[in-house]
Amino acid sequence: MSDKERGVLIDKTWGLLKERYTLQEIGEELYDNVFKNAPDLRHLFKRPKELMALKFGEMISTICGLFQTDRESLLETMRDLGIRHVDYGSRPEYFPLFKACLLDTLENLLEDGEFTAATEASWNDMWDEASEMLISSQELAERLVGAIRHTWEDVKHPAIELEITSKIINELIKLHPEVKKTVINLLGGRKQYCQGSDGADDTVSEAKSAVMSEAKSQVTAVTGVTGVSARRISLMKSMKARTDWSLATESDLPRLGPRLAQIVMHITNTSKCLTRRQDFAMECLKLKLDMTHIVGIRVAITNTIKDMVGEGTWESEPDVAEAWMWLLDQICHEVATIINQVHKHAPVIHKSWQLVQDAVDMEQLGIIFYDFLFQTAPAMQSLFVKPKHLLGQMFGKMVGLLSDSVENPLRLTKELRELAIRHIKWR
Known part of the structure; x- marks a missing residue:
């Protein structure tokens, strides 16, 4: 047949x-x-x-x-x-x-x-x-998967996520020196830790030291304990002490290490793993990468992983190299896809949103939106008790956030989480 x-x-x-x-x-x-x-x-x-x-x-x-x-x-x-x-x-x-x-x-x-x-x-x-x-x-x-889990367990320690973030960024700066300027800008309030630093390693390592110092200070403030080790900081995460680059604000360095750890954690749950790979790609957007950096980010992650597992293990255990390169292919695919989408759609979205702002007052635009919403779904009107002009202003800010989020999706995620909590009481 x-x-x-x-x-x-x-x-x-x-x-x-x-x-x-x-x-x-x-x-x-x-x-x-x-x-x-x-x-x-x-x-x-x-x-x-x-x-x-x-x-x-x-x-x-x-x-x-x-x-x-x-x-x-x-x-x-x-x-x-x-x-x-x-x-x-x-x-x-x-x-x-x-x-x-x-x-x-x-x-x-x-x-x-x-x-x-x-x-x-x-x-x-x-x-x-x-x-x-x-x-x-x-x-x-x-x-x-067995090879990845085995090597990850061997190298995992309380500061591994921080080290991975630092290493990837340093490797990327070596290949693309222009990224260093973005890194310094991202450090914001800690810019002084990078001034006068010519080497890529100095840029991030000094900032990393500042982060660890700040983390120790937070632990001391909460517990009264001084001289806290990196491991101790990790164990005290529940007391608001954090050991990664998220210590300050959304303007900090990308959380590449934590995202990689989450990818490994969910490696056999394909839907969650895909989401975590996309999260990793979104973190890369903070470095203002474009398609010319794709090869560089791949090399940077590869060198970081090789350094993490050890050159000897990488060379002597073929399954280890094959496994991590298999995972790296998936990560880099998402990075390339999201960077390409952003650079394709962002200019169109920003331009059209600017045209709207030039043509219509934001408060008036919001009022038009809510009038249409209440005509379409009258039952929803009781949920919006604030004056129309305030609702209009909030709507303008929301659409502006959506426009900005094309290049910084994680900012939108953060804002939506806070908004979701507020919506609980609004039913």
Whole structure:
């Protein structure tokens, strides 16, 4: 049977199932079949049945949709799933059982004469191919994730995040000296710590010393303890003592070290890991990087990681180098994507917002907005008790913040968190 013939049969039977059942119902039938035949596997599925059943249904739908039309996207989907399965405890020997339960589910849900031998063979082949992709992806992910976690545990210490931030910035300054000016500007109130410093290392290391000194002062003020070590500072984070570059304000240096630590922490949760990689990229925006810096940031992160794990380990353990370069590829992809988006969209947004400001008073613009809002949703008017002119001013500030956030998304995140807290009482 050709791929096309298999695809036609799969599409036909899956179409019949979707006409008669929801993905939730299909998933629940499969879920029940799996645990009827293998009750000892129940410990692998810790989430509620309703959620897992929906996940099963969505997974089958995705495989069916991509098997015939886009094998490359199917492979990417299986790679993503393979990474997630690293911490699930899934083993290759479970897949034949799952396939048998899937075929049994199809036979139960389809009507007489619809689940033919040819249909069964088509679904069997599709599942075998998808399973092979998933198993190989999981095996690769287990090896790479294991290497990253092992080396991270070996090098992790209370000041590691601060050191990573410092090292990446210093490496970047060596490659792109113009970044040093941005770094000094970002230090703001601590500019005096960088004046007269010609070397890249001096710029950040002196600032780092200032940060650590300030952290120790904060601990002393809170606890009365003097001579506090870096490790002690880390242990006292709950007392408002912080050991990273976020000690002052949003104008501080990018928190590259903490973001990298979060990436490693969530490495098998692909959605969270993607968010953390995007956070890392947004931190890079603070350095005012553009597409000409992409190679430089990659080299800077690579050198930092090599220095972190040690040259000997990097050279003698191939899995370590391969694993970190695999993760680095993903990080740099997000950095390049976000920098490209910012430089593409920021000028358009800023120009259009400036045109609006030149044409309309901000207070009046806000009043126009709220009039339209209350016409569209009258019930919301009771939530806004302040005078219209104040609401108008607030609206102008909000849109201005949105415009500025194109180049500094983390500022928007900070403001929205504070706004969300205030909105609790406003219902």
